[in-house]
Each structure stands twice: as C-alpha cells, then as structure tokens.
Amino acid sequence: MTQDHHEEEVLGKAYDSRLMRRLLHYLAPYRGIVALASATMILHSLLQVVGPFLTKIAVDRYLVVTHRQPTFLDSFLSADPAIGLAQITGLYLLALLALFALEYGQTYTMQMVGQRAMYDLRMEIFGHLHRLPIQFYDRNPVGRLVTRVTTDVDVINEMFTSGVVAIFGDFFSLLFIVIVMLQLNATLALVTFAVLPLIFVATMLFRRRVRDCYRRIRTAVARINAHLQEHLTGMSVVQLFNREEKSFAEFKKINAAHQKAFLDSVFAHSLFYPAVEVLSSAAIALILWYGGHQVLGEMLTIGVLVAFIQYAQRFFRPIQDLSEKYNILQSAMASSERIFKLLDTPAGREPSQELAGASAPREATRGIEFQDVWFAYHDQDWVLQDVQLSIEPGETIAIVGHTGAGKTTLISLLLRFYDVQKGRILVDGVDVRDWNVRALRRRLGVVLQDPFLFSGTIESNIRLDEEAVTREAMEEAVEELNIEDFIRALPEGYRQEVYERGATLSVGQKQLISFARALAHNPQILILDEATSSVDTETEFRVREALNRMISGRTAIIIAHRLSTIQRADRIVVFHKGRIREIGSHQQLLAQRGIYWKLYQLQYKQQEVSVTGDD
Amino acid sequence: MMKSLIQRVQPLFPFLWPYRGRYGVGLLALVGEVAFWVAVPQIIGRGIDDLQKGVTADKLTLYVGLLIGAVLCKAFFLFWTRMILIGISRDAEFDLRNELYLHLSRLSLRYFQRHRTGDLMSRATNDLNAVRMLLGPGIMYSARTLILMTAAIAILIQISAKLTFYCFVLVPVVAVIVSYFGRQVHHRFEMIQAMMSTLSAKVQESVAGMRVIRAYAKEEMDLRRFQELNAEYVERNRKLIGVWGMFYPALEVLMGLTYVIVLWLGGREVISGQISIGSFVAFNVYMGQLAWPMIALGWVVNLYQRGTASLARLNEIFATEPEIADPPTPVIVGPRKLAVAIPGDGHRSIEQAAAGIEIEFRNLNFAYNGLPILRSIQLTIPAGNTLAIVGPTGSGKSTLASLIPRLFDSPPGTLYLDGVDVRHYRLQDLRRMIGFVPQETFLFSDTIRGNIAFGVDQATEEEIRRAAEIAELLPDIEDFPLGLGTIVGERGITLSGGQKQRAAIARAILRSPQILILDDALSSVDTYTEEKILTRLRNILRGRTAILISHRVSTIRDADLIVVLHEGAIVERGTHEELLEQGSYYPELYQKQLLEEELERA
Incomplete structure (x- = not known):
C-alpha cells in the first residue's frame, strides 16, 4: 500500500480551481442541504458577535453609567441595574444555546453531506474499476488501487468537512466582527485594523516557509515508507550479507532528513504563533491607547472599549486557523488529482449494448471459431501466432502444451479479457468484439487456473449470489461432481465460512469449489483451465467421472497439465510456443510420436517420481 | 484515578528520561511565558480603571508601553517553549524510529514470516507518530494548561474569590x-x-x-x-x-x-x-484566554489515549527478543576465514582460490511450526567440495541450506562448520563466510552496481564487472541505458526473472565467500546461459565449499556429491554416475530432463 507513496505524494499544489470545481461537483446532489448548512453557519457566525455586544451594553448601562446614544435594546431593559443585568445575562445564555444548536446542526449536516458525497465518490471509483480493461490490472498493483478507494477519498472528506467549511465559517466570523466593530466606532475600528496588513504579511511569509517544509516532509515520509517496505521485506538478505549497519546508516540518513524538515517547520510555527499573538496584543494596545484618548475626550464609552478588546481577541483566531487549513487543502488536492487520474483512465472498449442483435443468445449454437488469431501482451512478443481452430457445438476439445505455450491466453481472449491484434474469434458465428461482453461471459462457464474464492460461505462462493442459481442447482452440481462428502465433512457444510482468498482451504479444495461454481451456473460452454491440477488422485478420478457425464451435450474446452484428464476428449490440440502444432485423438497423437508423445512421456515420468509443484 | 494515570504513563518514562534536561528548560520557558501572560490582563484592567477615573495621556502611554513590553517578553518565551518542547518530540521520534529499525534488523526470518510487513510499517509510522504527539504537543499543552490555570486562579482569587470559584x-x-x-x-x-x-x-x-x-x-x-x-x-x-x-x-x-x-x-x-470595572475586564480577558487551553485539554486526552495505545504496540516489538543472536562467548574467527572483513588491499579477489570450510550435519532433525521438515540428516561436505541437493518441492532442500547461515536455527550440536557448532560463531562472522543466493531473488531499488556490491564493504568497478561477467549479466548491463548505474525496481527498470537471479549470483560471488550456496538460483535462466555460468562458476568454486540446489540435472551433474531429499530425509546419495546406476528418483529426473530438452528444441 505504501510503495506508491514514493513519487506521487510529492506532487500537488494547495489549490487548483480545476480540481476544486470537479470536487464540488460531488456536493451538487446535496446542494439543498449544503445551502441549509451554510445558512446555519452564517447565522452562527452572526450570533458569535452578540456576546461582546451584550457585555458592552451591560457595562455602559449598569456598570459605568455613561451618557450615550440608546440602542434598540435599551427600550426593553429594566432601569434597575440588578434586573437589567439579569435580563442581559439571560439573553447571553439564550445566544449561547442557539450557538450550540446551530453549530451542532451545521457540523452534523455538513459532515453527513461529506460522508454521502464520499460514498458516491467511492461507488464511482469502484464502479470504474469494474469497467477498466484487464490490462490495467496487469500494470497497477492492487495496493495502489485500494488506496484510491479508501485513503485518498478520506483525505478529500477531511477537506470537505473540516477544511473548506471551517474556512467559510472563519470568513463569515471575520466579516461580522468587522461590521460590528465599524458600527460601534468606525475610527477605532480602522485603527484596530491597522495591524491587519502585518498579520497578512506574517501569514504569507509563514505559508511560504511551511509549504517548502511540508514538501520536504512528504518526500521524507515517502522515502521512509519505501525504505521500510523494502528492507522489512528483504531483511533476510540484509542479514545474510551483513548489511545491517549499512542499511541502518541509510535509514538514519532519511530519518534525519525527515527530522530536519520537521524541525524547520517547528521553527516556522514557533515564530508564527508568537508573532500573531504580538500583533493581536498590539491591536489591543492600539485600542487602549487610541480608545483611551477618546474615552478621556468623552467620545467613547468604556463599554465599547471593553467590547473592542473582546472582539480583538476573537479576531485573530480565524486568521491563525486559515493557515492551519492549508495543509489539509494541499493533501486533498494531491489525493483528488490521483483519484481523477484513475477515473479518467478510459474504460474498456465495450461494444454498444445496442449491437444487441448479436448479443441476444442465439437458439442455434454454432460453436467457437478462432480465425488467424495473433496476440501479444507487449508489442511484437507474440504469445499466440496464427491460431486456427474451430470447435463444433457439443464437442470437447482438450488443449495441451508446455508451460508458456499460450493455453491460458487463448481462454483470456475467448472471455475477451484482451482483444486480439490480428484475426478474430467467433462465438456462435459472431465476433466476440460484437458481443455484449456480459452476455458472452454468461454463456461460458469458466474455472480459471487460480481458483479464486471470495470471503463468504461455501454456498455464496458457488452461487455467487445469483438468483438463477438455486440451492438445488448448487446441490446438484456438487452431487454431479461427486464431492458432497467433502462439503459434508466441513463443520458447517455449505455454510462453512470462507476467509479472504479462501485462506483456510487447500488449493485442491478451492479448485473443487470453483469447479462446482462453474457447473452450478449451467453454462452452454464449459471451460476448464487446469481445473483439477491440485486435487489428489482419488478425488480427481471421481471428478473425472462426473466430468465425462457433464460434457456430453456441452461444448467444452479443457486445458490440463495432467494428460490423464483429457484422454476422452474428442480432439486434442497441442500448443507449442504459441502455435498449434498437432491436432488429433489421444491414440493418433501418440502414434505420431511428436510433441504430444514427449509431453505424455514427461508427464508419465513426472507422476512416477511424484513431483508436484514442478511445472 | 491518579494512581491509574501514573501506571498508564509509566512506560513513557524511559523515553522521556534522555530529554529530562531539555524538558526542564522547556518548562522554565513555559513558566516564563505564563508569568508575562498573567501580566497582560492586569495591565489592561488597571488601564481601564484609570480611564474611568480620568488619567493623563502620559499614564495611558505608560500602560500601552507596559502592555507591549509584556507581550514581547511573552512572545519570546512562547517561541522557546515551542521550539524546545515540540523539538524534543521530533528528536525523540527520530531516536525511537532508529531504535525500532535497529531492533527489527536483529529479528529473525521467522519473525518476518509471522508478521505482515504492512503491520510493522504501520507501527513504525502511525504508532510512532501517535507516541510523538504525546511526547510533544501532548506534554506541552497539558503542562501549559495546568500552569496557566494555577497562575490564573492565584491572581483572580485576589480580585474576587467568589467570582473565581464560580468561574472555575x-x-x-x-x-x-x-x-x-x-x-x-x-x-x-x-x-x-x-x-x-x-x-x-x-x-x-x-x-x-x-x-x-x-x-x-x-x-x-x-x-x-x-x-x-x-x-x-x-x-x-x-x-x-x-x-x-x-x-x-x-x-x-x-x-x-x-x-x-x-x-x-x-x-x-x-x-x-x-470590584472595579478594570478587574471586571481583566476577568473577562483571563477567561477568554483560558478558553482555548481548556479546549485543548480535550484534544490532549485523545492524544494521550492514542499515544499510550500506540506505545503498547511499539513496546511489543521492542519486547521481542531476537530468536537468533550471537552466543555469549563466541568463537574467535581468524581473518583467514572472513570473506569480506578485510578492508582495502587485503580484500581477496574473486578468482583467488579460497580455503573452503567443512560443513557437517550430525543427525539433524528440524521442525517448523511443529511440522517436521528435516529428519536425521547425516552429511559431511569436506572443505572445497560441492554438494548438490535435488528432490521434489517441499522436501526440505531450502530449509537445509538456510540452516547454515542461521536464517533458521538448527538444534544445538547438529550443524558444524570446521568442527564448530554454527551457534558458537558470532552471526557476523558466520555470515561473512557465506555467499547465499536465495530461491526468491530479492534486489533493492538501487543501481545495479549497488545491488551487486551489496554484500561487500568496498569494491572496485573492475571487481563488480568481473562478478557480473561470471554471472553472465554483463551483456545485459551493457544494454541498459546507464550500464551499472541503472536503477532497478520500482523507480527504475524492471529486470526479468533470469536477470534478477544472475544479479543475485554476482552479488554472492563478489563476496568471495568460503561457502557458496545457490538455492535453485538458475531456475529462470535458460539452459544455454546456465551452461556458460556453470563453466565460469567451476573456476570460482575451486577451493570453496558449495551447495547447489536445483531441479535441473545439468546444473548438478558435476557435483562431488549429490543427495536426493524426500520428505525431509536423504533417500539417495552418490555421484551422478553412481546415482544413475543405483538410484530411482535421480534416473527418472534425468530422463525427464532429456525429454524437456528435446521438447525445448521441438
């Protein structure tokens, strides 16, 4: 999961309007709620200015009785100081409760919107993964794709919920404070704002400095992860070659770069926080000095002075906050860039569903035909060359060949995991590229070489949650395969839990289950790719019996290492180095004394000496 | 409550201890900061009181001057508080991570087989960070809040005890x-x-x-x-x-x-x-400034919970004793036997004949996770001889080989090198005698040069090229854009399985070891190239002890002794000719090999 941090993490600017617009797009379905939350937030910011204002009135009206312009509140307030103070306190309390309700409501709705938007984004990414061509998976490590769906999305969520919202909230708080201050006393407000440019300069300088630090930190973190990943995996090599000290020295160097970058950022922060405090206190000093003179000149009440001091204290926190959010924003930009890159990877060439004339299952099955098929995974490294093969409906074809002969590739092409470079493949007379892919695949029942099981139960692995595959069909398939005792022997039978990738089952057991899976889906064409390579001889014998019954009436392609499995096939096709070299029945091919004969000999020897995994 | 708190923080002390001096200075700076912090609202309060009474403009300026002075002093101390206390946490993180890495590098292969890399990574990064947050911001914020509150209460109580009580x-x-x-x-x-x-x-x-x-x-x-x-x-x-x-x-x-x-x-x-209006304002200012430190307390509680949980996970690693370690009194190994210990000119060249080492297995039984892997292995490989091991997958070939460099530990008294139990050597010395090419090739994302020279302290360009030449990797290297300087792996070019194996062979022979072990090291190399490598290796192997594990008869037919392992036991032994005559597995293997070759040509 971490290797990919390496170079990728390092990129990214703090704000990219193109990315941001695209991100905001995910909030669009919830714009009503977002609007409501924003309104709540604005109201919240507005209410925040109430406190100092009430304090001012209390001071001016009751604590230090001063002559001044009456505000609209004065008409409601009692003349008796004790009662009046209680009234104001009560108002303050009400404001507090309202603040609580508003902020909680706003936080909750906004975070939930974030969650839902991220839910949508995750669905989109995951859905997109299902549409990407198989080649994509040959190139991209699993861990990297998992990170896209999980960690990267969460980083964006963080921005939506705490980052961006807080920035808007901070902005409105500032705005309202500014308005109230100007209202209370315009000149004193302007004097107070005199420190603002300095604050901005300090923030800019700070930002520029930490941006560099954060970049270095990310690089260092990526290096630490890469080094750890590599050396933890290869620790025995390190030990065998006495390189513990050397690798430690390397690690220490990277670790030191990480430490240095952080210490630099600690320095920047240590400078920035006191600077902001000094500036905010400078504002208070200005209020005291300029306002004090006005008070002495009886142009200002003490209450206003007190309110200004309270406002000034609140004024600088949002500004400080803004710089903190910077990091969140930057990470989110980097993550969204990676996610969008994945989403922008074109999906497979799906034929339009509307070529459906071809996609509807045909009544008359016309078999499978490979016509002059050429295929290479890379450029001109042909894995299959000039493959000509036509398989009649109901025929059983066995494909044999040495490792790397191209047998599995042939199946991948038939399933349209890849497209051929030259020639074409016809299923029921229609080019596979013109088939609706899913209809094509439903027609084929495949047991792949790697018997992949999902976490769930035995039953869910056989039925794959398919309505059409009934319990009965499943049990029938298992019975037909002659493996019901194996399943009955499990403590929970069909409900036996299967862990991730079938961890607790043997390869042989997994093969049997995936075999049952193929059978239960009752395909018209059965394809077995090394389906029984790892089951023990006795089980295989029983499975083979069942197989013989099963393939009657079905078109079947069987790839097998063990030649014993395929002697009953109608025709045996021998692949060698990507080409079809021999075709015929078992007896015919043996009589030819060619490649098949040699394979057969080899096999025979192999079984004699019971070498299992050696292929 | 206090007691359980101390119990839970206790594991932290060893990590805090080395920094006690700096923590002390940091706390002093903190106290300095708080002292001036306390002054600020007081000055504001006094100023307002005087305003009410109608002071002179001069006195007002004095208050403002005092305020600015106090704030500057406070800022000075705040700067140092952060620099020192947060700085400590970064240094502690650095030390902890180094220590963790060192500790991991002492743990045995078995440990890494049992623990997933991802899990270990997450401890070295996420958990470490949680501990760091506890050591730095955690301690700073809790100490700060504590001192601030004490100071604030002390001052406020003098203004109005009743009000203070209700506020706090x-x-x-x-x-x-x-x-x-x-x-x-x-x-x-x-x-x-x-x-x-x-x-x-x-x-x-x-x-x-x-x-x-x-x-x-x-x-x-x-x-x-x-x-x-x-x-x-x-x-x-x-x-x-x-x-x-x-x-x-x-x-x-x-x-x-x-x-x-x-x-x-x-x-x-x-x-x-x-109370005066000024005191009232001072109260307001104090409470306003205490709000955030108190909220920070909540954050500190979280830091603290995560930090201690993470610390426990880190301590799990630290508490793991290396299963395979140096003996208390190791055998002294003369420089003659050390392949790569001799620095500079003493460094033996690859071709120079080396004194091999006798390897002896004495009735060795070995089990892994309770499963017997090797049974009654009785085998002596005289110094300078080549032993070949064949046998089906899972018969214990690789395990047998990996006991020699103590990747796994053989039972005491079962495996001897030159008559000394492997357990009596210092690990360093033991492994310096050996050049090992593991079954699964592992290269580092470094240059090819760095990978080949991985096992030696220093090597000339010539020596590296020579090793690459013997391993038949040189022609490939010359095709790479940057030659030996080409980076392999994630960040560079991808090598084929055969190229990787050949690089691993070059890496092992550059060490000029007394014992060379090739564990199925030519499986991805085609027969033609294999033949070339083997011819050159024969020269290199002169005088050295070698163990070759292979599925291919062509690799091993010239060995001094060939053993067939089956289910962990030696079932056949002899030379190629002897085994062809008397054996059963071996002749079959040979036949199969001939057919394979024929098929290859078809």
Missing part, C-alpha cells in the same frame, strides 16, 4: 465531559477503523479476483456488496459525527458560560462596588 467550578465539569467524549469517540473511532479495513479488504479482494468476477459477469453483485459495506461505513461515521459534532459546540458553550458568569456575578460586584 466549571472546570471539573469540562474535564468530565471531555473524558466522557474521549471514551465515546475512541470507541466509535475504532469501529470506523475496523470498517475501513473491511472496506479495504473488499476492494483488495475485488481487484485481485477481477478475472473471476468478469468471467461470471458478476460486476453488479460485487458492486452491491461493496455498496453495503460502503453504506455501513457511512453509518458508522454518522454515529461518530453524532457525538463528535457535539464536542466543540459543547465546549464553546461551557466557555461561553464563564463569560455569562463573569457578566452576571461580576457585574453585580461592580455595581455593588466590590
């Missing part, structure tokens, strides 16, 4: 609320984390099983499953948000309440003339 009566309430929230949030947070790993596992599974999903046209089913998990993840988040979303608003209300109390009770005291 809320503090225990805040503490209780914060700790309640902390627990609730922690629990919900863990639920989310658990769901997150389920979600990750699901994506992992789908991506890995993509072919099966497509083959069965099960994309929709898979999407549906993912959707369920995704929805559950959102639901668990909702539960957290429900609680967590309340946290800050609740704290803010509590802080607001102190303003209300000051306004209500303080206001009455001003009206009744018990």
